[in-house]
Amino acid sequence: MKLFQKLISWVRGLFAERPRGVEFIEGDELPVHFATRNLYVAREDGELWSAGLNCPCGCGRRLEVMLLDEVKPRWDLSIDNSGLPSLHPSVWIADGCRSHFWLRHGEIHWC
Numbered sequence: 001m002k003l004f005q006k007l008i009s010w011v012r013g014l015f016a017e018r019p020r021g022v023e024f025i026e027g028d029e030l031p032v033h034f035a036t037r038n039l040y041v042a043r044e045d046g047e048l049w050s051a052g053l054n055c056p057c058g059c060g061r062r063l064e065v066m067l068l069d070e071v072k073p074r075w076d077l078s079i080d081n082s083g084l085p086s087l088h089p090s091v092w093i094a095d096g097c098r099s100h101f102w103l104r105h106g107e108i109h110w111c
């Protein structure tokens with residue numbers, strides 16, 4: 001039993017530490033379901049519209065933030081040399097699971 005629990009936490013660790021990549025979607029809308037834990041970014045004519053991901057707490061909620069200059073609130077997306085995304089400012093969900101986190105270099109930092 002103890003070995004089994006160790007195995008479970010090892011597998012969890014594998015998933016937790018693998019950074020999230022970026023998947024670009026051509027167009028102004030993101031898919032209704034995100035198939036992976038990556039950050040999805042809607043891009044049309046080189047302009048970034050929005051970014052979305054499944055809530056990292058595991059509640060299954062689909063999160064989406066706007067990247068366009070003209071809208072408020074909006075977020076800044078940066079992608080480092082390894083292709084790992086960062087979002088600024090933090091993402092804060094006001095209801096439900098109330099997750100509050102930063103996405104930095106593909107990793108979730110809880111607040």
Ligand SMILES: [Zn+2]
Nearest residue numbers: 055057059097
């Ligand atoms: Zn959540």
